Amino acid sequence: MHNDDGINGAGGGADGHPEDRPPVPHTVIEGRYELLEPIGSGGMGEVWKAHDRRLRRFVAVKGLLDRRAMTPDTQKAAMQRARREAEALAKIEHQNVVTVHDQIETADQVWIVMKLLEGRSLADLLSRDRVLGVPRAAEIGLQMAQGLRAVHEASVLHRDVKPGNVLVRDGGQVVLVDFGIATFEGADRVTRHGGIIGTPPYLAPELFAPAAPGPTSASDLWALGVTLYEMVEGRLPFGGNEVWEVQANIQQSPDPVLRYAGPLGPVIQGLLTTDPDRRPDAAGAEEMLRDVLADPGRPTPARAATPAPAPPPTARPASPASGSASPDSEPVPAATAAAPAASSSGAVPSGAVPSGAVSSGAVPSEPSPVASGGGRGRLSGWKVAAAAACVVLLAGGGWLVSRGDSGGKQDDASGQQGGGAAGGDAEQAWEQWKSARKRLTVGAKEDQPGLSFYDKDTGGWSGFDVDIAYALAGKLGYDKSQVDFYGVTTANRASKLKNGEVDLVVASYSMTPEREKRDGISFVGPYYKAGSSLLVRKNSAKYDLGEAVDVKRNQVEVCTARDSTYADRLEEDGYTTGKWQPDTYKECVERLLDKRSSVYAVASDDVLLAGYAQNDPAHLKLLPSGAGTEPYGVAMRKDDPLLKSKVCSGLKEILAGKEWAEMYMKDLSPLTGRKTAPSRPELRPCSAE
Structure with a gap:
């Protein structure tokens, strides 16, 4: 600061x-x-x-x-x-x-x-994004595994691997930090207040077995598995605030449900094996994660609305019980566990293997025997199981393959290419597209009052972008109960699309040809045109900032969101910017309000900044709008021409009817002060390329 x-x-x-x-x-x-x-x-x-x-x-x-x-x-x-x-x-x-x-x-x-390392903790990233895409999670996990390998080769045990102790730098480098409770292989058990040292949700079950020798490198790998699960699933695999609660949950349900893990599923299952001797070591985990990242066409799972129910215990293949198993359930080697029942859309929860595939011998019922002397011997069995799991899932039809660089290949269940409908029937192709996606997932920003805002207390979304998304979903054949909003930022919305985590992004996304080319996305729009402006402190003790020229003349620092259209433009226009820009405008506003900060202005769209100014009129002031406009578009993957065609026709209907003006007066008129809605933006040609 x-x-x-x-x-x-x-x-x-x-x-x-x-x-x-x-x-x-x-x-x-x-x-x-x-x-x-x-x-x-x-x-x-x-x-x-x-x-x-x-x-x-x-x-x-x-x-x-x-x-x-x-x-x-x-x-x-x-x-x-x-x-x-x-x-x-x-x-x-x-x-x-x-x-x-x-x-x-x-x-x-x-x-x-x-x-001194600049960056933010993985815990902060998860607090903001809730979940990460499979490629991003795999890359972070790979670097964590590389770090743990170096730690363990030095005969050191970290003992507190968790998101809060993982630093993610702006360039993507991941660094393990906080070795405050580290110890060495073979050291005596260390306890605090009569218990095991560490963070309960990340502690391996073997640490609590009566005759356990204490922490080992395998305990750190368990924590890596918990962290990987948390990154892709948005929650901890084993809940509980106290040690006994977490351990009871591990005993009762040793195989947590995986919905969004995709090819990371077998990796996570291997790391969360309750028997530490069957867990891959750091080198093994590193190799498995490299395999996940090696293929750009790796499968990603179809989403289910809710976790599918688990099958009855009789459907699960048996395995030798570990020391942490409860009397009522037998733990199963994670990569061979039978899958929960398929969802109504035919999707198989990620990382799980259909029970029929297991019984037919597609996946071995036991991992490879453990080689004496260490984890490298454990690797080969888990690699075979992971590969077999992916093959079975693909063969079973429970996956939708999505590639951001597929050059026109459609990722829907119809198998169409280049916009041509299967059998020449566009409506039939669309119904097949919808049958593969029972719910529509929309990326939106959580912190833009009036445009898009997520209320953590009620769990509700509101704003102009949200209403546009709901109206558009209706034109696509989805009702409000079938729409899921997913928080995105200026910096990550393109990757959320390309990773298949969202179907559409409606998030004050300025549509430019450069972005379409760089991000591999397509726009439909505009659905709104915003002006540019600056937000400043209302009563600065040091500067009198009444117009944009004052901000430029005084050379005060201006903040904007990373990867926004303003990020490059500000310096070209003669403004002073900081070395590092945050991911969200909310963070910029927080810096602006912090009088210890050197930030004196925030640059963005006038309607976006107006929401912040209205929320805190005692401290924030919106300067008059400048030249130029920012056209907001609906974004989607470039390789989905069928969806683009439907979005194009749906948005055209919205702009042509009364809906658009009604949404403007409800959401944006309180911010702009207009008594009537402005003229509707003219929709650009949006043929399905």
């Missing part, structure tokens, strides 16, 4: 403005590391951004939390943990593991000096 005048975390002045606050002296460790501002904290320490005065670089420095409140015994234990973390990290040099520069011990503190 940056203060208006470069003051970091200054104390309060007479009127509360940071400009009037005197600077506070910074703590300097060993005359070298100047602590500037806290950038993260957890149960094991607080991390500061610091300046290395000797080498003139910024670093991250981690120290213990609340050491003054510790008793002598707890302080001693905390010091030992900090020394162990530094020692563990110093053993490892890998791009997917945080780098340690130095360790300093003072009278009552251990400081760990690390490379």
Whole structure:
């Protein structure tokens, strides 16, 4: 964070403005590391951004939390943990593991000096996006596995692998962080308050067996499996806040339902095998994840509206019970488990194998025997099972194959190409398309008042984009109860389309030829034309910003969403922008409202910014609109000409009737102040290419 005048975390002045606050002296460790501002904290320490005065670089420095409140015994234990973390990290040099520069011990503190990494945690990404596409999840999982391989080869155990301890940088690099409870192979069990150290939903079941030797590398791989599941399914595989709740859920339901995992299903199932000896090691997981990413035409599952019910226990092939099995159920090797019943659309939940395929011998009923001496021997059995599972799913007709670069191949069940209907009957082809998709999934933004907004309290969506999407769904033959909205951002909406996570995107998506070519998508529209504007602080103590020219003249920092049409245009137009732009306009507005930030303006569409200004009129002010317009289009995959044709005719009907004006007056008139609806935008030609 940056203060208006470069003051970091200054104390309060007479009127509360940071400009009037005197600077506070910074703590300097060993005359070298100047602590500037806290950038993260957890149960094991607080991390500061610091300046290395000797080498003139910024670093991250981690120290213990609340050491003054510790008793002598707890302080001693905390010091030992900090020394162990530094020692563990110093053993490892890998791009997917945080780098340690130095360790300093003072009278009552251990400081760990690390490379300063910009990015956000995987937990933050999941909090924002809820789920990730299979390719993105597989890429993150692959880098996590690579990092764990380096960790384990150094005989170190992380013991707290979870999204909060995984940093995802802007360029895509994934880094394992927070080794505060790391230990070494063969070390004694370490407990806290009588229990196992770690985060309950990510703890492997073998850690709680009475005669268990303690944590092993396999325990870290279990946590990787939980994290992969959470990324693609949007929830934890085994719920519960307490250790006993999580472990009871593992015992009662050792094979959590997979709906959206696709080719990641067998990988996740392998990692979530309750017997640690049957789990792939880090190298094995790495190889399996590479296989998932190797084929750009990898299958992705059809969506079911709700999880399909599991079959009766008699349909499940038996396997030797593990130490964590409950008396009422027998755990099954995950890659061989029978699938839940197919949904009404004929889709098989991802990662599961139809029970008939198992009984016919398509997938072995047991994994390969475990080779003595380690996880590499476990790999081959899981690779065979994973490959067989994918083959059976494809052969069974439960998959819809989707390729973003298919060059005109249609991904619907009809098997048509290039827009030609199967058997020459377009309506029959459309009915086949719909039968494969009982529900329509629409990508929309969650944080744009008036345009598209998700209310977390009620679970409801509202706004002009949302109403357009509902109206369009009606023209396609779906009622409101059959429409699912999925939160997207400016930065990820194209990938959500290409990954098959959404069918359409209606998210203030400015339609440009460059985007169609770059993102591999098609637009239908425009359904609205917005102007451009700037949002500023209403009462700035430092600058008087009444017009766009004031923002440019004062060279104040302007924020916009990454990958927006404004990202490149601002600098070309002479505005000052920051080095890093966030994924959403909401984050820009949060920076604008933070008086410690150097952001003084947000650039975007006038109607979009008007929603934020109306929500906080005491602090935000919308400047007059500038030149140019942003035409909003409905986006879809380029390889789906049938859908594009239906969207084109549906939007044409909406613009021609009364619906459009009614939606405008309901959603946008309160923002624009217009008493009547403007003229409807003219729909561009949208033939099914």
